[in-house]
Amino acid sequence: MPELLVLCWEFFKTGLFAVGGGLAALPFLSRMSDAHPDWFTQEMLADMIAVSESTPGPIAINMATYVGYTVSGIFGAILATFSMILPSIIIVVIVAGILEKYISNKYVNGVFSGLRPAVTGLIAAAGYSVLKVSVMITDVPFSLSAPFAAFDWRAVLLLAVLVFFTQFKYTKKIHPVAYIAVSAVIGVLIF
Amino acid sequence: MKELFSLLISFFKIGLFTFGGGYSMLPMLQKEIVEKRGWATEGEILDYFAVSQCAPGAIAVNTAIFVGYRKKKIPGALMSALGIVLPSLIIITIIAALLGNFAHLPAVKSAFAGIRIAACALIISSLIKLIKANVRSAVQIVLAVLSFIIVAVLGQNPIFVVLGAALFGLFTAGRVKADA
Numbered sequence: 001m002p003e004l005l006v007l008c009w010e011f012f013k014t015g016l017f018a019v020g021g022g023l024a025a026l027p028f029l030s031r032m033s034d035a036h037p038d039w040f041t042q043e044m045l046a047d048m049i050a051v052s053e054s055t056p057g058p059i060a061i062n063m064a065t066y067v068g069y070t071v072s073g074i075f076g077a078i079l080a081t082f083s084m085i086l087p088s089i090i091i092v093v094i095v096a097g098i099l100e101k102y103i104s105n106k107y108v109n110g111v112f113s114g115l116r117p118a119v120t121g122l123i124a125a126a127g128y129s130v131l132k133v134s135v136m137i138t139d140v141p142f143s144l145s146a147p148f149a150a151f152d153w154r155a156v157l158l159l160a161v162l163v164f165f166t167q168f169k170y171t172k173k174i175h176p177v178a179y180i181a182v183s184a185v186i187g188v189l190i191f
Numbered sequence: 192m193k194e195l196f197s198l199l200i201s202f203f204k205i206g207l208f209t210f211g212g213g214y215s216m217l218p219m220l221q222k223e224i225v226e227k228r229g230w231a232t233e234g235e236i237l238d239y240f241a242v243s244q245c246a247p248g249a250i251a252v253n254t255a256i257f258v259g260y261r262k263k264k265i266p267g268a269l270m271s272a273l274g275i276v277l278p279s280l281i282i283i284t285i286i287a288a289l290l291g292n293f294a295h296l297p298a299v300k301s302a303f304a305g306i307r308i309a310a311c312a313l314i315i316s317s318l319i320k321l322i323k324a325n326v327r328s329a330v331q332i333v334l335a336v337l338s339f340i341i342v343a344v345l346g347q348n349p350i351f352v353v354l355g356a357a358l359f360g361l362f363t364a365g366r367v368k369a370d371a
Contacts, residue, residue: 019247019350050295051286054303056209057279058249065283077284085272088248092256093268095242100261107364114360115241116234117331118352120321121338122244126214127314128343134307159308166316176218177208179309187305188298 007071008083010036011064016087018060025060032067039067060084135159154190158183195263195270201228202255202274210303210310213250214240218313220254221320230262233324244353251275334359 010032018025033042048066052059068080102108135155165171201223209216224230243253252275259271326335338352
């Protein structure tokens with residue numbers, strides 16, 4: 001099989017079976033590296049996780065673009081990325097189509113009335129993990145004898161100020177992009 | 192045509208400023224899709240997240256496809272998908288072609304330490320909005336707290352939470368009041 005077809009197939013499979021968000025794709029990517037060592041090494045995968053933390057976009061998408069590019073330039077990057085999201089497009093369109101038909105059904109409504117608070121809890125859990133990496137010092141373990149040593153106080157202070165701005169009457173309309181841009185600059189200055 | 196283009200632009204913006212995993216797109220989604228465009232309500236965003244969590248692929252991409260489909264059927268789904276992956280496609284191609292791994296540079300590390308805090312503050316603010324709209328009755332509070340504990344404390348797969356809550360909703364359908 002020509003290499004480009006193999007590339008499409010590998011990322012299509014990853015897109016189809018990695019259920020549960022970007023990180024769910026990691027084991028698939030790791031196996032792909034074993035099967036195609038000339039595409040990328042495990043080490044590059046680790047690097048890519050670091051790069052993905054510092055670039056926008058889901059890691060699996062970033063990885064597809066990256067591998068596609070190394071295999072066959074810009075064309076390869078586009079091909080791998082679209083192979084990766086093709087299963088999502090097909091499945092989500094089917095599900096959305098079905099839901100649209102039954103959205104006023106009593107039972108479908110019941111399902112979503114149970115889901116909304118649960119998903120709010122999931123988002124809180126995601127927020128909690130971001131909170132841990134952003135205000136805690138990773139190499140100081142949390143201990144009850146010195147419970148505050150594990151926190152980076154500059155980070156806690158910045159977080160408190162930013163949360164205040166999101167709630168304060170005159171500043172709560174500020175666009176999220178402004179928060180990200182300003183915090184990047186503050187980060188360079190204080191960390 | 193104009194609406195398809197707006198879907199592309201909106202999701203391009205959301206893709207460009209979503210750092211970290213799927214749910215960190217929420218603040219941008221609320222701003223662009225709920226407040227500015229009125230394409231979905233806060234509650235509908237949660238429905239899309241729930242389905243996206245269980246469908247294959249990245250949550251951010253799935254959610255974009257969902258919003259796009261609801262707005263403009265299959266062309267809308269395609270445009271939204273394109274919009275959300277385009278920033279990755281451009282940025283990662285540039286990195287692969289020119290930069291190599293820039294994540295080790297000290298200035299980049301500090302900038303991202305700052306960005307993570309902003310992302311965190313934005314998620315907290317989004318959560319406050321969501322809780323006000325969707326977690327009010329005792330049953331809802333129990334569901335939300337349980338779901339948080341199962342994932343954040345016990346480290347279980349979020350898919351179990353979604354499936355469990357869906358079953359709960361199915362069996363209590365009509366008995367527990369749903370909010371629009």
